Amino acid sequence: MARLKNTAWQRYKYILNAALLALPCWFIYQSLNPQFPAQWQTQTIGEFAITPMPLDLAPPYSHHSEYVKDFYLSFNEGDVSDIRQAYLNIGHSALPINELVIGDEGIMHGTVHGQHVHAIAPQKITTNDKLWITIETWQGEQLVQKWDIPSAFSQ
Template sequence: MRNLWLRGKFHLSALVILVPLPFLPAYFADKPLPHVAEIHRQVVAGPFSLGLVTEDQPPDRGAWGERIKEYTVTFRPGDMDTIRGVFLRVGKPRSLRTLGALAEGGAYEQHADVMLPDELSGSEDLWLTVETWNGTLHQAVVPLREILGGSGK
């Protein structure tokens, strides 16, 4: 009986390895990537020309139920040496401590998750603040309805 079990265990393990083989070609086949339309906007904040990009989809819900929209900020090649940080916020920042979401990422493309109010009236603005290494702030305002994407509700 013991010999039968040892021999059967070997064949069972071989069977477990061989069963997925017919499905491997479909798993490794080239599949097209899903294409999501994007909204592009060129923004000028002081001497800096920045690209603002987001997906044309409604905002997502965050872990605590807040509405969040992800924005990508792109820079010109020569600007990254002078830019210390880029902040995005819905509504005008009241002080330096409330500049908004800090964009983070690579040298020429950074991402920021901006929190949105639950109810939008349609007159909100997205404020983009660029801080240089010497502490100078440059701001640009974009109407939120132009760069929100999706239904906006």
């Protein structure tokens, strides 16, 4: 049965459908071409040369009732398999390792190509805070290093 009334909805509903079908293409493009902030300065800690990179400039978010900030760590020197455990936190000082092992936040995980960390962070990051990495090797040696927080990163 043919419709005799030619309304605006009848004329343009196919354009709306085409727009909805094109929308996933935009999201796929964004997913395949991510934009990350610049890497921070490479620091040496023991046998490791580590370069941290925040995954975004957004403030820390709540993850299991604790505020965290996501980082990617690239190891330019040293073998990641020599690390027993490593933690990342943002604050005025490095958290002690016996306090860090209680929870699962801030622990480094990933592959030899790069490590991902949900760094423990305060709700608001300031330029007075530092990024701290605490590494324990298989020999029981504990290594600590810090990075200054860039002004573009703090809130």
